[in-house]
Amino acid sequence: MEQNKYTQMEEHLKAFQKGTQKQAHEYAVQLAQKAENRENEEQLYSDVDAEISSLKKVSSGFMKAYLQTSAEADELGARLHDVKASRKKRRFIAAAPANSVIDLEEKKCRHFAQGVNLYKLFWVCLIGSFAGVVIEMLWCLVKNVYIESRAGLVYGPFNLLYGFGAAALTLTLFRFRNRSSLFSFAGGMIVGSAVEYFCSWGQELVFGSRSWDYSGMPFNINGRICLLYSIFWGFLGVLWIKNLYPRMAKWILKIPNKTGKILTWVLAALLAFNAAVTVLAIARWSARVHGEPAENVFSQFIDRRFPDERMERIFANMDFD
Numbered sequence: 001m002e003q004n005k006y007t008q009m010e011e012h013l014k015a016f017q018k019g020t021q022k023q024a025h026e027y028a029v030q031l032a033q034k035a036e037n038r039e040n041e042e043q044l045y046s047d048v049d050a051e052i053s054s055l056k057k058v059s060s061g062f063m064k065a066y067l068q069t070s071a072e073a074d075e076l077g078a079r080l081h082d083v084k085a086s087r088k089k090r091r092f093i094a095a096a097p098a099n100s101v102i103d104l105e106e107k108k109c110r111h112f113a114q115g116v117n118l119y120k121l122f123w124v125c126l127i128g129s130f131a132g133v134v135i136e137m138l139w140c141l142v143k144n145v146y147i148e149s150r151a152g153l154v155y156g157p158f159n160l161l162y163g164f165g166a167a168a169l170t171l172t173l174f175r176f177r178n179r180s181s182l183f184s185f186a187g188g189m190i191v192g193s194a195v196e197y198f199c200s201w202g203q204e205l206v207f208g209s210r211s212w213d214y215s216g217m218p219f220n221i222n223g224r225i226c227l228l229y230s231i232f233w234g235f236l237g238v239l240w241i242k243n244l245y246p247r248m249a250k251w252i253l254k255i256p257n258k259t260g261k262i263l264t265w266v267l268a269a270l271l272a273f274n275a276a277v278t279v280l281a282i283a284r285w286s287a288r289v290h291g292e293p294a295e296n297v298f299s300q301f302i303d304r305r306f307p308d309e310r311m312e313r314i315f316a317n318m319d320f321d
Contacts, residue, residue: 020055020058023051024055027044027048027051031044074179074180075178075179078178078179078180079100082098082099082100082178082242083100085098086098096242096243096244096246097246097247097250099177099178099241099249100178101246102249105253106249109253109257110257111253111257111260112255112257112260112261112264113252113253113255113260115174116170119261120170120249121170122267122268123248123252123255124166124170124248124252125160125164126158126267127251128162128165128166129152129153129160129162129166130157130158132150132162132163132165133151133152133157133158133159133162134157136150136159137150148316149313149315150316150317152315153274154277154278154306154314155274155278156274161199164195164199165192166240168194169187169188169191169236169237169240169245170240170245172187173188173191173240174241176241177242181242184237184240184241184242185235185238188234188235188240189231189233189234189237191237192230192234192236193229196224196225196229196233197221197222200224200225206279207282207283207286208286208290208320209282209286209319210318210319211315211317211318211319212317214229281305281306281311284299284302284303284306285311287299288308289320
């Protein structure tokens with residue numbers, strides 16, 4: 001029945017197209033004839049202008065309908081693909097749940113972190129900050145055969161760069177979670193590069209230091225981002241919204257509604273305190289590197305708690321100008 005409906009619509013559109021083509025041809029002939037015979041030409045011109053206006057209006061409507069139906073087809077196809085992929089058996093790791101399934105489960109239980117509200121973004125940031133450090137430490141171990149800190153905070157294995165990147169990717173790509181991977185790739189490439197550039201610029205502006213420099217890479221912008229890593233961000237965008245985010249959302253779904261909000265605010269306060277202490281510690285580290293002594297009791301306390309040796313262990317790749 002549905003197929004017959006779409007077939008009839010297609011036939012109506014073809015008939016309409018032939019009708020407008022025939023009408024346009026007739027007006028073209030009449031205009032050519034009026035070039036020699038000027039009788040009633042104003043009326044003809046008025047009719048042709050009205051026809052052009054109607055065709056433009058209809059064309060605009062058809063274009064909107066085309067874009068909307070294409071989007072619907074793309075989304076339905078992506079949902080089908082994701083559901084099929086989620087049902088495939090994996091040998092060592094479970095398949096990621098489909099985003100549409102996560103959406104339905106969140107809606108059913110009215111979860112406190114439903115959709116992309118502030119609670120969801122905080123948990124994504126927290127988990128992303130931890131997971132990013134663990135993954136980069138493992139990569140360093142595989143690549144260099146030694147373990148080196150990749151933390152971005154003085155307390156715990158957390159790096160807010162990864163957390164903010166995960167939250168930014170989620171916030172930006174959430175609307176494309178049930179669309180084809182092309183949207184996720186483009187969004188990940190743009191958002192990831194923007195976050196990386198902003199973090200590099202902010203670190204250099206505030207602390208006068210850089211944790212990475214792509215000046216030797218082709219197609220770089222001020223050494224802060226480069227084409228190769230922007231492409232990596234694009235692939236990460238697809239991996240994130242299609243595989244990692246639904247897994248993470250499934251874990252967050254297990255947090256009870258009654259305690260979830262309280263736990264979120266407590267962890268947010270601890271993370272904010274950690275970030276504030278980190279900023280103070282790095283500021284004093286930078287000052288010591290540039291030969292600036294501690295001028296008050298508080299600065300002396302920071303220097304005792306976070307000497308150069310400790311800061312170098314935590315921030316192994318940080319360099320000061």
